[in-house]
Amino acid sequence: QSALTQPASVSGSLGQSITISCTGSSSDVGRDKFISWYQQHPGKAPKLVIFDFTHRPSGVSNHFSGSMSGNTASLTISGLQAEDEADYFCSSYTNNSALYVFGIGTKVTVL
Amino acid sequence: QVHLQESGPGLVKPSQTLSLTCTVSGGSMRSDNYYWSWIRQPAGMGLAWIGHIYSSGSTSYSPSLKSRVSISTDTSKNQFSLKLSSVTAADTAVYYCARIKWKDAYTMDVWGQGTTVTVSS
Numbered sequence: 439q440s441a442l443t444q445p446a447s448v449s450g451s452l453g454q455s456i457t458i459s460c461t462g463s464s465s466d467v468g469r470d471k472f473i474s475w476y477q478q479h480p481g482k483a484p485k486l487v488i489f490d491f492t493h494r495p496s497g498v499s500n501h502f503s504g505s506m507s508g509n510t511a512s513l514t515i516s517g518l519q520a521e522d523e524a525d526y527f528c529s530s531y532t533n534n535s536a537l538y539v540f541g542i543g544t545k546v547t548v549l
Numbered sequence: 550q551v552h553l554q555e556s557g558p559g560l561v562k563p564s565q566t567l568s569l570t571c572t573v574s575g576g577s578m579r580s581d582n583y584y585w586s587w588i589r590q591p592a593g594m595g596l597a598w599i600g601h602i603y604s605s606g607s608t609s610y611s612p613s614l615k616s617r618v619s620i621s622t623d624t625s626k627n628q629f630s631l632k633l634s635s636v637t638a639a640d641t642a643v644y645y646c647a648r649i650k651w652k653d654a655y656t657m658d659v660w661g662q663g664t665t666v667t668v669s670s
Contacts, residue, residue: 472655474657482662489653490653495658529657531655533655538586540588541595542595543596
């Protein structure tokens with residue numbers, strides 16, 4: 439059960455859009471597509487921003503969006519804001535084995 | 550609004566058993582809609598799933614920790630607990646409890662604030 443692959447860091451200017459990838463395999467990400475994305479500010483608990491690879495929880499800004507292609511899930515942040523600077527983690531749940539795996543995390547920097 | 554709060558010793562000696570409790574308020578753990586999980590995060594590193602438990606008592610654990618971990622519930626107190634045996638310095642981390650909403654693609658929708666556990670003599 440290996441961690442999902444994410445870029446270590448992504449940066450963008452205020453107002454720009456960035457995309458973070460999360461790559462696994464046909465045994466996890468590509469199998470059931472139970473993908474979630476979490477935002478974590480320093481010293482804080484993770485906060486859910488995307489579930490079921492494309493759905494936003496109530497109260498989460500619509501400048502967060504998710505998508506999937508094959509064994510790779512993606513999180514796009516449109517119109518970067520200063521408060522979007524944080525770490526972002528993807529996770530995948532595999533139903534037949536009842537196992538979770540997280541991505542290694544991506545640090546987003548707003549320039 | 551459901552709230553989760555971790556509690557337990559912040560310092561554990563090597564080879565001993567780490568024990569943490571998560572208290573759920575604002576909702577019942579007896580609901581069939583949720584699983585209850587533990588996740589940890591070593592300083593400066595990523596999140597690592599430890600395991601989870603369902604209202605029926607069925608559990609699932611990370612293969613890398615399975616031989617040392619146990620998760621249980623006390624629904625009368627609306628709490629669930631983590632026990633990790635034979636700890637080493639590598640088990641030093643912030644430990645989070647979280648609620649899993651299985652109907653929403655098994656997402657972890659509510660998290661506790663986390664508690665820091667240090668393994669040291």
